[in-house]
Amino acid sequence: MTIALRTLDDGAWISVNDSREVGVSDIWTLPGHEFCNCETPHVLLEAFSGVDLRGVDTHVIADAVGMCIDCGTRDGIDSLVVGRIVDGEFKRYEPGSVQRPSVAASGDR
Amino acid sequence: MPTDVEEWKDEIYGTDIRDHIERFAEDGWESIPDDEKDAWFERFKWYGLYHQRAGQESYFMMRIGPPGGVLEPGQFRRIVEIADEYARGPVSNPEFGNGWLDVTTRQAIQLHWIRIEDVPDIFEALEDVGLSTVQACGDSWRNIVGCPVAGKDKHEHVDAAALADDLHDTFKKNEAHSNLPRKWKVSVTGCDEGCGQGDINDLAFEPAEKVIDGETVTGYNVRVGGGLARNEPRFAKNIDVFVTPERAVEVAGGISALFRDHGDRENRYNARIKFLVDEWGPEKLRDVLQEEYIDFKLETAGEDLRHSYSYNAGDADGKHDHVGVYEQDDGNNYIGLNVLMGRLGIDDGYEIADAAEEHASGEVRLTQRQNIILTDVQDDKVDALLDNPVFDEYSPDPHPFQRGSIACTGSEFCSLSIVETKNRQVRFSRWLVDNVSLPEGVEDFHIHLSGCTASCAQPQIADVSLRGMKTRKDGEPVEALDIGLGGGLGENPQFASWVSDRVPADEVPGAIENLLANFDDAREDGESFREFVAARDDEELADLIEPEETSYEDPFMHNTKQTWYPYAEEDGLDDSPAPARADGTPIPSDD
Numbered sequence: 001m002t003i004a005l006r007t008l009d010d011g012a013w014i015s016v017n018d019s020r021e022v023g024v025s026d027i028w029t030l031p032g033h034e035f036c037n038c039e040t041p042h043v044l045l046e047a048f049s050g051v052d053l054r055g056v057d058t059h060v061i062a063d064a065v066g067m068c069i070d071c072g073t074r075d076g077i078d079s080l081v082v083g084r085i086v087d088g089e090f091k092r093y094e095p096g097s098v099q100r101p102s103v104a105a106s107g108d109r
Numbered sequence: 110m111p112t113d114v115e116e117w118k119d120e121i122y123g124t125d126i127r128d129h130i131e132r133f134a135e136d137g138w139e140s141i142p143d144d145e146k147d148a149w150f151e152r153f154k155w156y157g158l159y160h161q162r163a164g165q166e167s168y169f170m171m172r173i174g175p176p177g178g179v180l181e182p183g184q185f186r187r188i189v190e191i192a193d194e195y196a197r198g199p200v201s202n203p204e205f206g207n208g209w210l211d212v213t214t215r216q217a218i219q220l221h222w223i224r225i226e227d228v229p230d231i232f233e234a235l236e237d238v239g240l241s242t243v244q245a246c247g248d249s250w251r252n253i254v255g256c257p258v259a260g261k262d263k264h265e266h267v268d269a270a271a272l273a274d275d276l277h278d279t280f281k282k283n284e285a286h287s288n289l290p291r292k293w294k295v296s297v298t299g300c301d302e303g304c305g306q307g308d309i310n311d312l313a314f315e316p317a318e319k320v321i322d323g324e325t326v327t328g329y330n331v332r333v334g335g336g337l338a339r340n341e342p343r344f345a346k347n348i349d350v351f352v353t354p355e356r357a358v359e360v361a362g363g364i365s366a367l368f369r370d371h372g373d374r375e376n377r378y379n380a381r382i383k384f385l386v387d388e389w390g391p392e393k394l395r396d397v398l399q400e401e402y403i404d405f406k407l408e409t410a411g412e413d414l415r416h417s418y419s420y421n422a423g424d425a426d427g428k429h430d431h432v433g434v435y436e437q438d439d440g441n442n443y444i445g446l447n448v449l450m451g452r453l454g455i456d457d458g459y460e461i462a463d464a465a466e467e468h469a470s471g472e473v474r475l476t477q478r479q480n481i482i483l484t485d486v487q488d489d490k491v492d493a494l495l496d497n498p499v500f501d502e503y504s505p506d507p508h509p510f511q512r513g514s515i516a517c518t519g520s521e522f523c524s525l526s527i528v529e530t531k532n533r534q535v536r537f538s539r540w541l542v543d544n545v546s547l548p549e550g551v552e553d554f555h556i557h558l559s560g561c562t563a564s565c566a567q568p569q570i571a572d573v574s575l576r577g578m579k580t581r582k583d584g585e586p587v588e589a590l591d592i593g594l595g596g597g598l599g600e601n602p603q604f605a606s607w608v609s610d611r612v613p614a615d616e617v618p619g620a621i622e623n624l625l626a627n628f629d630d631a632r633e634d635g636e637s638f639r640e641f642v643a644a645r646d647d648e649e650l651a652d653l654i655e656p657e658e659t660s661y662e663d664p665f666m667h668n669t670k671q672t673w674y675p676y677a678e679e680d681g682l683d684d685s686p687a688p689a690r691a692d693g694t695p696i697p698s699d700d
């Protein structure tokens with residue numbers, strides 16, 4: 001089954017099979033992401049710039065722009081795992097749950 | 110690779126969308142196939158329908174765009190009637206009640222909580238009085254903006270209203286210009302005050318004169334590539350073209366076609382013409398326009414009137430914002446009324462329509478500062494017209510903190526927003542009026558609040574610019590605002606510089622209070638706020654801001670985007686009554 005994945009409304013959200021699944025303006029916890037100098041960056045997502053599927057167990061990976069709410073670094077975020085596809089259904093990850101880049105980048109790092 | 114949006118537009122776009130809207134309306138919300146929703150909602154924008162944010166599925170925002178913001182007699186009343194019948198939400202808003210319309214920064218009207226099932230009836234009611242939602246959103250010619258008193262103003266040099274109408278008539282429902290790479294915002298200014306705000310539009314016509322064959326001709330200079338969105342603000346650039354009113358439509362068509370053919374359709378973030386102007390420069394743009402799109406020889410730019418632009422120019426004695434009672438060129442008056450955050454209640458709307466019809470022509474105009482103007486009031490009718498309690502609230506003489514406030518849609522309805530905006534800005538202005546006195550001679554003070562970097566409230570051209578952010582306060586994430594200072598238009602427009610980041614929203618009124626006190630202490634005699642800011646670097650300015658908690662209370666510090674509606678009693682996304690059928694009953698989800 002093919003999964004329709006796209007960002008819409010100028011990067012306001014990620015659509016999975018024509019349903020709005022992940023929106024901007026949540027704060028994502030990104031330990032080890034080297035986003036900024038904070039030990040655990042807490043990054044407010046401002047816009048998604050792309051979305052893709054990756055890996056055997058099909059992670060949904062987004063590119064985004066965000067800002068660390070503690071130190072104010074604004075930058076792009078590559079390969080943020082926002083959820084996964086299980087039996088054709090999207091399971092969203094919680095923004096506050098721990099996001100390790102090692103999981104995210106298993107495909108191409 | 111073309112984007113999904115480009116593929117959808119290739120399949121069906123423009124006027125062909127109408128039949129499908131009628132079909133879905135007839136068969137109801139649930140008839141829109143699940144796997145076609147993204148495509149249809151993107152296309153609906155062309156007809157001025159924008160699906161509201163997550164938690165509000167099946168409800169739409171509807172935008173109506175009268176060129177130059179001119180609502181002819183009868184049109185304003187009709188919009189109020191439509192809002193009355195179709196634009197009410199499941200719960201009410203604590204500041205604005207349930208049932209209102211929004212006047213926008215592009216001289217349009219926005220209605221919310223619209224149901225697809227009602228759209229054909231609404232279209233019919235609009236068309237019946239000559240109004241339309243066509244191209245109010247989507248990738249095409251948006252509402253054409255201009256001086257809100259064009260045709261009536263003493264300062265006018267060239268008839269901007271006529272050109273705005275010509276452009277509207279030519280480029281709405283025009284197949285060759287229906288599908289552009291991105292939105293296309295056009296402004297026409299005819300006066301020597303610059304109130305068309307051309308500098309922040311994709312295409313701007315500005316009044317100018319030129320000697321041609323020994324004769325002085327009035328017409329327009331052309332600028333291209335302005336826009337505020339996405340941390341990439343640009344002022345439109347002079348492309349060294351003068352055009353007569355007779356040929357302005359042709360030149361506009363040439364530039365629009367150039368954008369259609371050369372704009373970036375692969376990357377929507379790079380699609381606006383400002384990026385093409387970045388890449389090519391104004392000279393190349395002019396060359397390509399001349400060679401590929403225009404059949405006659407373009408004149409070089411004429412003498413403009415920018416030196417006299419006073420609108421939002423930051424001078425202490427600067428241009429009024431059209432709020433107040435002013436004489437028209439025909440001896441009648443226009444009355445500009447303050448509409449707080451552009452939001453106008455339905456009952457008030459009826460009162461205002463009655464007053465305008467009884468004591469004036471019934472024409473109502475919309476300004477780019479989210480206010481309205483009643484035109485054609487005879488001298489001896491002014492007092493009678495204003496003798497109605499509704500004008501205490503929609504006042505021709507509001508406090509500077511109220512007349513200077515603008516706020517975008519924000520987290521109430523908008524997907525991109527980071528913070529609550531309109532209600533917050535009402536509370537800010539109320540607190541400032543009660544607690545802060547303006548330094549001497551400051552009669553105009555603009556505070557613009559946008560919920561995100563898209564900048565729909567035009568924050569970068571305000572004295573105090575506020576932009577949605579988040580920060581941590583007492584360990585918890587809270588809604589916050591970046592603060593910028595010193596923006597404005599005029600001969601030499603200036604974007605605000607962002608000097609203070611992530612100020613918790615409840616400390617912003619205190620910050621403004623302290624900033625104004627510090628300005629008052631340190632300013633030189635008669636120095637305007639904009640001059641004061643221009644004379645200082647960002648660090649110095651940041652020190653003057655001093656955020657602080659005060660008696661101001663902010664009910665929206667939590668994440669208002671994680672609600673289905675920030676003001677509902679039960680506001681969690683799980684409590685949402687959406688999607689709903691036409692009668693408002695929630696549709697159970699099937700998973």
Ligand code: HEM
Pocket residue numbers: 009010012172213214215216217218219252294309310336337338339517518522523524525563564565566567
């Ligand atoms: C997603 C939902 C959005 C909503 C509800 C929204 C709402 C509005 C409103 C109410 C206005 C003024 C009215 C008008 O155009 O008639 C406006 C103007 C504007 N919009 Fe948006 N907007 C949205 C998305 C965006 C996006 C994605 C961008 C940019 C990428 C953007 C950029 C602007 C700018 C810069 C203006 C005002 C400045 C000008 O005069 O050009 N908006 N928007």
Ligand code: SF4
Pocket residue numbers: 517518519520523524525526527559560561562563564565566
């Ligand atoms: S500025 Fe941002 S939050 Fe405000 S209406 Fe525009 S897109 Fe929405």
Ligand SMILES: [Zn+2]
Pocket residue numbers: 036037038041042068069070071072073
């Ligand atoms: Zn950080």
